[in-house]
């Protein structure tokens with residue numbers, strides 16, 4: 001990875017981790033060093049043997065820690081659910097605790113140990129108003145956006161839901177996720193004018209009220225094995241469209257997340273496995 005480095009990152013510890021296949025390089029910047037867009041893109045491209053989806057900076061914040069998030073194309077993101085579970089596991093291992101609080105660009109999150117290499121993160125409340133997602137124009141009901149995929153007179157998909165989980169999501173409900181050409185229309189919807197900050201684009205299939213099958217085209221990263229915030233956005237959208245209850249297993253190509261949208265405080269909880277793949281110094 002040496003070629004991708006700016007001088008002040010040299011010697012920083014890194015961990016290569018994944019959350020059900022969503023792969024990250026986490027760079028420990030608590031002792032110094034700055035991670036910017038160019039360095040993040042360079043590190044993602046230079047990684048060998050794994051397609052990196054995000055590069056995460058672990059920075060000092062007061063007495064504790066916080067995460068910064070870069071997509072593999074170098075763009076900055078406000079939230080990353082799977083990386084939050086990886087960071088939480090790492091901090092709990094360091095501190096010898098079963099619970100941790102740390103900062104993210106979208107606010108501080110609490111996480112708890114849910115088993116061996118298994119973590120629950122409280123992702124906070126979804127934001128459903130069009131200004132908060134954000135959308136470029138007023139939309140009374142963000143459960144159904146005026147977006148179509150395919151020929152104007154014969155669209156194959158239409159009426160997706162929009163949700164912010166700290167980052168913007170667009171979720172199409174379909175009969176069969178495997179049949180969708182997400183590689184073709186994902187980039188178009190990611191850059192649709194209705195999403196001034198872009199969007200993560202998912203297709204969701206609901207075989208029963210306790211289960212969602214999901215595939216995601218991530219903003220700034222493309223097709224991924226899994227996307228934690230997309231899983232949260234899909235469950236929230238499915239509840240709003242009366243397709244599931246407030247708790248469901250969300251199965252992505254890389255594995256399954258247990259997602260629940262708590263009525264008491266409106267928070268979304270995400271539980272799933274993480275893997276620590278390797279560690280070293282830049």
Ligand SMILES: N[C@@H](CCC[C@H](N)C(=O)O)C(=O)O
Nearest residue numbers: 077080081082167227228229
């Ligand atoms: N992998 C993530 C989401 C990463 C950020 C996203 N691509 C964006 O730009 O908003 C997750 O697990 O949530």
